Amino acid sequence: EGQVVESGGGLVQPGGSLRLSCAASGFTFSSYVMSWVRQAPGKGLEWVSTISGSGGSTYYADSVKGRFTISRDNSKNTLYLQMNSLRAEDTAVYYCAINYGSGWGQGTLVTVSS
Amino acid sequence: EIVLTQSPGTLSLSPGERATLSCRASQSVSSSYLAWYQQKPGQAPRLLIYGTSYRAAGIPDRFSGSGSGTDFTLTISRLEPEDFAVYYCQHYGSSATFGGGTKVEIK
Numbered sequence: 297e298g299q300v301v302e303s304g305g306g307l308v309q310p311g312g313s314l315r316l317s318c319a320a321s322g323f324t325f326s327s328y329v330m331s332w333v334r335q336a337p338g339k340g341l342e343w344v345s346t347i348s349g350s351g352g353s354t355y356y357a358d359s360v361k362g363r364f365t366i367s368r369d370n371s372k373n374t375l376y377l378q379m380n381s382l383r384a385e386d387t388a389v390y391y392c393a394i395n396y397g398s399g400w401g402q403g404t405l406v407t408v409s410s
Numbered sequence: 411e412i413v414l415t416q417s418p419g420t421l422s423l424s425p426g427e428r429a430t431l432s433c434r435a436s437q438s439v440s441s442s443y444l445a446w447y448q449q450k451p452g453q454a455p456r457l458l459i460y461g462t463s464y465r466a467a468g469i470p471d472r473f474s475g476s477g478s479g480t481d482f483t484l485t486i487s488r489l490e491p492e493d494f495a496v497y498y499c500q501h502y503g504s505s506a507t508f509g510g511g512t513k514v515e516i517k
Contacts, residue, residue, distance in 0.1 A: 331506070333455075341447070341455065341498050343506040355505050358411075391454055396502035397447060398466070400454035 298323035298399045300375075300392045305404030312382050316404060318375035318392030326350070326370040329395050332377050334388035335403075342388070345377065346396065360386075382408045412436055412501055414509035422517040429486040431512045433499035438479045445500045446475055446484045448493075449511075455498065459484065489514070 304316040318330070332344040345366040346355045354366050365378040375392055389403040413436040423429055433444070441462040447455040457466040459475035462482060472487040486493055494516050499509040 333508075340511045341449075341500075341508040343500075343502075343508060346504070346506065353504075357505070396506050397445060397455060397500060398457050398460070400456070402454055 298328075298394050300394060300399060300401040302390065302392045302401040302404040305390065305406045307407045307409065308382055309410050310383060310408055312408070313378070313380045314382065314406060316377040316379070316390055316392075316406070318377075318401060320373045320375065320394075323394070325368075325373040330366075330368060330375045331393045331396050332366060332375075333391045333393055333397070333400075334386075334406075335391070336385075336388040339388075343396075344390070347375070379406070382406075384408050412439060412507055414499055414501060414507055416497075416499060416509035416512045418512060419510070420513045420515060422515050423489055424517045425489050425491055427489050429484075429489055429493070429514055431484040431486075431497055431499075431514075433477075433482040433484070433509050435480045435482070435501060439501050440503075441478050441482075443502050444475075444477070444482050445502065446473075447498045447500065448495050449498065450495045458497075486514075 299322050301319045308314050331346040347366045351368045363381045367376045387408050391403045392401040415434045417432045444462045446459040449455040463475045474485045496511045496513045498511050
């Protein structure tokens with residue numbers, strides 16, 4: 297059964313940057329679409345971004361378009377989310393998901409605050 | 411952009427009762443790309459149903475999904491204590507969107 301483990305969260309000031317990583321194991325990583333989904337404290341789920349198995353196609357929510365970049369390294373079985381120009385409203389637990397949600401990590405908390 | 415509206419916001423039921431959760435799309439969507447998730451406090455979501463009606467691996471058969479077009483339903487035939495949680499519907503394709511969630515609480 298596939299597993300994913302996120303890392304890289306933390307406290308960052310508004311306008312700052314952070315890169316999240318998601319290490320995958322137990323499945324053929326390059327064959328799967330991968331996604332990032334976030335959840336603000338006490339709120340519902342919000343889809344953030346998705347990338348094709350090859351990395352050739354990427355998709356973003358309007359709320360992060362132009363600020364976040366999803367990428368993957370299939371040789372390292374790792375998914376990334378580069379987050380720039382962070383805002384307070386980006387504060388959330390960020391989940392890595394296989395496909396659009398067939399498997400989930402435990403999440404990593406990103407807090408944007410001065 | 412497709413908007414998913416879930417109702418009710420909160421469902422208060424007793425163990426053993428039947429739960430019926432609704433998910434309405436702002437425009438017709440393919441039933442192949444409609445999923446349901448369960449989330450308990452402090453935990454990641456768990457996939458229950460994909461393709462409107464297909465149970466994910468390990469999901470008990472008391473969970474069932476149905477619907478087409480703009481109206482979709484998740485039914486829990488008899489609530490077990492572990493079923494009290496928040497449930498989200500999702501439409502996915504190239505992009506994705508989630509409904510706002512329905513909390514199923516113990517009455």
